[in-house]
Amino acid sequence: MAQHQDFKKPTFELSMLLYDTRYRSTSFQVIALILFFSLIWWLVNNTMSNLAITGKDIDFSFLVHESNYDINQRLLEYDSRSSHGRAAVLGVLNTLVLSAIGCVTATILGVFVGIARLSKNWIVARIMTVHIEIFRNVPLLLWILLIMSMVAHSFPVPKHFRGADPIATMKLFDSVALTNRGFYIPEPLFSNGFGDMGFFSNSFYISIDLIVILAIFIGSIWASGKIKARAKRIQEETGIRPTTWYLRLGVIFIPTILLLVYLGFYLGYPELKGFNFKGGIHLRNSLIALWIALSLYTSAFIAEIVRSGILAVSKGQTEAAGALGIKPNVIMALVILPQALKVIVPPLISNYLNLTKNSSLAIAVGYMDLTGTLMGITLNQTGRELETLLLGMSIYLTISLLISAVINWYNRRNDMVER
């Protein structure tokens, strides 16, 4: 047997910071931190001295000054006497509107294309492959410009709608006008509505009708969910699921319809007055072009996600469910989709995030989103690059972090237990 040696308690030496694994990680981290802070200090120092040379300071007061420019698509009251800050808020709203409608259509289109690409029909699958390859391999900016020139050059000018025998006519029972200045669609109006409500000492107004309708509708959906939960409970207890679809349909739609009738809902149609259409909602060319381009472009990516999600569910699942005697459409709803969705949803949401960020390309066609207002005209007018860019980037960052929070929440809720 070897003799036991008395261990000396090792004394601390400087070289142990590097060689001893107990200290090494700490010393590396301290070095990393020092490097990081010196980088930050260097950047801030440079910025300060550069600002001092040009005689500028960091000042956000331009946000309350008059903007002196106009925004063509306004969701809130705005004119050129409003402030730069308000212009930025309108820009954010325009970004969000574009992203929201883009996400909806991109999802619908993407799911359709993704499923159709898996079709056993050879020609359908081929067409969808071509669609995906064309949209994925050509830059989005090019699609936006192409569709913009298509929208701007292939529709008739408003004056062609005039006269007893007009060259162009309105579509869909005279309710929609497609012109080279954009699309005019009917707007919802209320003959007996509640009016508007001012927020933040009347700095902006929101229609109370809209709020009430949304509240009722969301409440109805919640009630319908309760009915579904009750049906499920009864099924678990007795084995027989009560038929509830008519009840749920009624609960969802009847309160909203009653409310609309009470408010005196009607549609305001666009009409040709003078050289242009009046009334209705005016969807500008830039919005239409961006909407179509963003939807088509993102749909190609969503299609691939949907396809791989469906393929990720192994065939044995379908066969096992079939062996248990479950009907095909129930297999889809209860076996395939829940498993496929787990694979599909996180990248789907991150594609929504991409779409939102890509909507900043709006500046190329003059749509006044956040990039066009705050980081475009406001930047050029005030010359405050640092402040506007910082503010704009942090707004985008906030939107992105909110969306990633949703992804993380979804992932945590659906975490599969590994091994």
Place this chain on the structure above:
Amino acid sequence: MRNVSFVRSEMLAEQTPPLTSIGFIGWARENLFNGWFNSILTVISLYIVYSFLSFLIPWVLTPTWKATSLNECREINTALTGHHSGACWGVITERWPQFIFGFYDRDILWRPILVFVLFLATIAPILFERVPRKLFLLGPVFPFLAVWLLWGGSIWSPVFSFLGLVLGYLVWRSLKERVNAVILLLSSIGVPIIWWMFLTEPASGLLAEIIPYEIQVLPSRDFGGLLLSLTIGLTAIFCSLPIGIFLALGRQSDLLIVKVLCVWFIEFIRGVPLITLLFVASTLLNIFMPPGTNFDIIMRVVIMVTLFSSAYMAEVVRGGLAGLDSGQYEAANALGFSYWKAQRLIIMPQALKISIPGIVSNFIGVLKDTTLVSVIGLFDPIGLTTVVLADMRWNGVYWELNVFVALCFFVFCFSMSRYSMYLERKLRKEN
């Protein structure tokens, strides 16, 4: 005696399958017309394809390649079909060199072409196994050579910059056996940096006075077209992969501070649109630098695009690392591999293999995103279309220009995605 059997004693000759289940008819029955629903789908799809092609083909096939203005195109098309709705390709005949080289001096076009050929030669041994391995030696030389050939100037600054690399290698080789890894790393990175920061400029300036040899200098504003897109895109692609790998490792690391810094960086870059980063490059980056620095716009854009794409690359590589079986890490630990050795020999080869599709689609994304530089006023192919449209003779030829640019990008992006599929298949076969 006769052998009487009640079953057949020999096989019947094979018969051909019925005509309706072989050849084109069989294939069509199988793939296009099985069931009424599929038949309807097929008919509708055929109609869509037909109506699309019957519009597209006459538009594309117009004999306007020699026209010198839009009006001339319209005359040719009207004479041919009675209406002037065909494509006007004369603009492409006239302007395609501009779309490829921008405003690069027409007399020295051999320089970008040579750079492109050298680039292909440099990446060939990475892409294909059958290419001679000696071409790898071109790798370290190529960046210096390319910068010199593209921007021009004295030959001595690229030579001395390259010497920095050689110096680093020499330091590494001579110290490899004698000192420990950390000092080796620091010295073989530090010596070239000192060389580049303090000695390259004076030394090359001195030699340029003694033996002056320089080629024509091209300013960055002359860069344009695909040349600009590829310069920005490819540089960003090749720089972002190593940065992305380190960011991904940092994000997975046990070192808390390193991890937090990496996560912040990645989330910040991924949270903002590229266009805002390009705005920073065009208006703000000089403010962050020491007063008086004024570096090139292409350089600034390349830095921003590289940072942008490295954050995405980090996420792709992280996906690959997460997809790797945790047994691999454990096995590497059990064999007593150090962290870096395990990463280099065991983890990364497998993780990168898993993430090839993501990496390539990220490359494609970077190449497509280079078109955004047109927004900050550089003349990439999309920026050039506005230049061409400003010409009175071609005012109005949106479609032809956009289709041409789209085709250029499609060729590059599509071939990249096909290559990644080939690589995936090859690697799967090897396993």
